[in-house]
Amino acid sequence: MAEIAGTGGLPGYAELHCLSNFSFQRGASHPEELVERAYRLGYAGLAITDECSVAGVVRAHVALRDLPAALAEDEAAHPERPPHPRNESFALLLGSEFDFGRFKLVVLAHDLQGWGNLCEFITAARTTAPKGQYRVRWNGGVDDSDMASLRHCEVVFIPRRDAGGAFDLPALQADLQRAAQLYGVQLWLAVELLHELDDDLWLATLMKLGAQTGVPLLASGDVHMHVRSRKPLQDVITAVREGKSVAECGLALQANAQRHLRTRSQLARLYPGQLLANTLEVARRCRFSLDAIRAHYQYPLENLGNGETAAQTLARKTWTGAQERYPQGVPDKVRRQVAHELALIAEMGYEMFFITVEDIVAFARARGILCQGRGSSANSAVCFCLGITAINPEKGNLLFERFMSRERREPPDIDVDFEHQRREEVIQYIYAKYGRERAAIAAVVICWRARSALRDVGKALGIDARLVDEFAKDHYWFDDGVQDQRLAEGAARIGVREDPLRLRQWIELTQRLRGFPRHLSQHVGGFVLTQTRLTRLVPV
Amino acid sequence: MHWIALRWLPPEVQAAADASPGSATPGVEALGTEALGWWALQFTPHVAWLDEALLLEVSACERLWGGRLALMRELERLNPVAQRLQRAQGASSLVALARLRLFARGVRPPVELPGGLPLDTLSAARPHLAVLERLGCRSWGDVASLPRGGVVRRFGGELRDALDVAWGRAPDQHVWLTLPEVFDLKFELPALAENAAALMWSANRLLAALQVWLRARQRGALAIELQWTLDLRRFNGVDLPPREQIIVRTAAPTQDMAHLRRLLHERLALTRLGAPASWLRLRSVETAPWAGASTSFLPEDNRKGDRLHELVERLGARLGAQQVVVPVPQADHRPEHMQSWLPAHQAALAGPARAVLRRRGKAAAAVAAAPPSAAAAPAAPPNTAAPGASPLYPPWLLREPLALDVREGHPHYQGKLSRLVGPQRLETGWWADGQPAVRDYFIAESPGAGLVWIFRERPSGWLASEAPRWFLQGLYG
Secondary structure, eight states, rough: HHHHHTTGGGGOOOOOOOOTTTTTTOOOSSSSHHHHHHHTTOOOOEEEEETTTTTHHHHHHHHHHHHHHHHHHHHHHHTSOOOOOOOTEEEEEEEEEEEOOSSSEEEOSSSSHHHHHHHHHHHHHHHSSSSTOOOOOOOOOOOOHHTTTSSSEEEEEEOOTTTSOOOOHHHHHHHHHHHHHHHHHGEEEEOOOOOOHHHHHHHHHHHHHHHHHHEHHHHHHOBBSSSSSGGGHHHHHHHHHHHHHHHHHHGSOOOSSSSOOOHHHHHHHSOOOOHHHHHHHHHHHHHOTTTHHHHOOOOOOSSTTTTTOOOHHHHHHHHHHHHHHTOOOOHHHHHHHHHHHHHHHHHOOOOOHHHHHHHHHHHHHHHTTOOOOOEEGOOOOOHHHHTTTOTTTTTSOOOOOHHOOOTTTTOOOOEEEEEEEGGHHHHHHHHHHTTTTTTEEEEEEOOOOOHHHHHHHHHHOOOOOOHHHHHHSOGGGGTTTTTTHHHHHHHHHOOOOHHHHHHHHHHHHHHTTTOEEEEEEEEEEEEEEEESSSSGOOOO | OOEEEEEOOOTOOTTTOOOTTTTTSSHHHOOHHHHHHHHHTTOOOOEEEEEEEEEEEEEGGGGGGTTTHHHHHHHHHHHHHOOOEEEEESSHHHHHHHHHHHHHHTTTSSSSSSTTSSSOOOGGGGGGGHHHTTTOOBBBHHOOOOOOOOHHHHHHHHHHHHHHHHHTTTOOOOOOOOOOOOEEEEEEEEEEEHHHHHHHHHHHHHHHHHHHHHHTEEEEEEEEEEEEEOOOOTTEEETTOSSEEEEEEEEEEEEEEHHHHHHHHHHHOOOOSSSEEEEEEEEEEEEEOOOOOOOOGGGSOOSSOOOOHHHHHHHHHOOOOGOEEEEEEOSSSSSSSEEEEEHHHHHHHHHHTTHHHTTTHHHHHHHHOOOOOOOOOSOSSOOOTTTTTTTTOOOOEEEEEEEEEEETTTTEESOEEEEEEEEEEEETTTTTTSOEEEEEEEEEEETTTTTEEEEOOOOGGGTTTTTOOEEEEEEEE
């Protein structure tokens, strides 16, 4: 640990409580931005802990994977600038935050086992509550088998703090003791010092509490944004959540911008060294990466023939299909193409995907539900033989590499259109075959578009509703870079006077907000199927 | 069936009764028979006026009051007017009424009921008393024993029916009094009222009735309208409207007529009648459910004097609604924005009861017709902090932050300040006009002024090169 702690003479630190904008209407930074900022600040790690969700972790994971390459590219483009320091030991921690009223818990997965527990916990909390909400209970020792299920995880206990206000110390102590019984050495008590007037008192109180209960303390920052300058956007998001204008939100807004990723020198001035060092210990224990899921994922095995391997089944089905497609005998060209494709599929290990799709299409055909593969999958002779697509490879010139190639290392994508009135039948077939525990419809993240962002930011800033309507209707000029002029014209046209500064804020914040995830919705037909319990891999 | 008959002694009989309008309890003539009926509705839903007496049918509800005796005592105790209450009971309404009449005369009721009751206590027999007496009938029983057909032919069906009711052979039917949904009473003034003060004298009577109605409805008045009919169509060559009115509003629902009377009084004192008024009408415009206040033994709960909002309303009625301002807490992180001074009637809208009160906003503004007089000084505590404000905030805020001298990098206020607690960082207000508030607050100790609350303006962006500026914003102790 010494080598991490020593970098640049500053103490090492890992941020363990950080919300991305996938905590809808709370976080004000993309997971990518958070990861990059933490990496550049020389943090030992960053935990993305969205509220009862792990929706932000994939983007964070991808961002971290691509970051070294992006830095190298930047250095190559600007050789005159000093090179970016590399932070090889940077770890992305995955977890989630749960609000229990008197306190919050941040749960961080150690490994695949812990991840599975966390995902099941989120699933349980979400399914018992209305859409968009979740329900967690703290019974103080009575029937908290749910809570106890969070094994193989680090648990960070964050007491609720009303700055300057009184707090119920005995209740807090009881909660903490109960949590310590449940989680033992995996429990930590977080101190979040955010430049309030009574920070010293808070720190002293928690130190005492930690000493009484034997729970070690660590530092964390309740991060909502990656840099301080995101505060206005954070306020706007709060206003959207409250359904008011920013000026009306009052104390619902954060008092200051301290909930950002602070530099390690700032942290070193605020926190005792041991509290910072403890974050490194947590980061060391949590070594779970999303790559483990990929390695662990298994397709459902129902469709395999008796005792066959996946490759054998796919080959059998393909050649059988080919016989049906070409009753007069399979042409040589097609035969060669199919053999080539099968070899590649086997090499990449995607047989199960083809078999699963074939099964669904076969069901639809048997029921007389119209269906048709489309898109790049039409370039595959195997898909044609399996009856998924209808482009005869004998006639056309197939561009199989557009569909799947060794170089891209991306999973293939087969889009199948079903007759939409009867799509529900197909969905029910899938549920019936694989069971509710192993099949689920994929979610889509609905993001702010220019129009909705214009409306929401305009409302939050208290811009005249007529002006907001005027521009939300006709926002196609939005990317033209002539907004100021258009705004001035428009305001004059409908006779609304607005402060130019405010209009500029409106446009700037709208541009920032665009692309922010707003809520989750259901994909129209995307299914996730697994061999084992799905909820061990992702929350449902 | 069991009936109670009630009668209030007429004033000429009870000379001692002080029924002047200013006294705490009004007289019978001040309250009016309608209001007395409403008052009785609190005991039983079956209430009716019969001749001079108020009759209550109580067989279904007497247990609720702890029996007949307890109910009778309760009636006496809750008597709404100054006059004494006379009470009598009976198995039918007519018997109860007859006993009441005997009681008023000071005659003991007969042993045999209803047969022994003297005939003149029966209203239906009164027109025929002389004839009946000549027939030798002295009591109800005498008439009842006459042949039925003959009595009906000779005296009409009414007398016979009344006797059937008295003996319980026919149902005892009445038109029960009901409580109107809206209070709306008018009456003709005994004499033309020439000025507003004269109206006030008569309005008292209506207010007393309003109080009875509010209590019976268990509601409190939020707005009432006093309307008077003008006796002239034209006056000094000017066409007059048929009626004039004022509306009086109060912030909290009230059953306290003293407060409404004071408000009416202030408003009427500023009103000039267009012409002498002949009729007066009082109407409830808005009421709210009445949550009674519980009484307490603790002396600090029983405050003396007016409630604050009553004082504010009275001042507003006298000085004009715009002239009286009150502090309203605001939710904002910036200390100087945590309260604002608003005219009292707007402040009510900005308060927690916003949704309820907004409807009335327009009407309230329209009624505020009082002429502006000399500006009223705001009379309220210096610092009304928002509910979310930290208890560590100082109790006294400066109107404007005071720039502090900085010597050798240290702020001075009556000596060199030593920072004790802080910083508390504030970054907000970017949406407002002017500079956003980017400050670090400290509690500091001054050799001369004790504990003070100071802040340092944090250089934001383009001001980064400037030396930090220090301000004093609050004082402790």
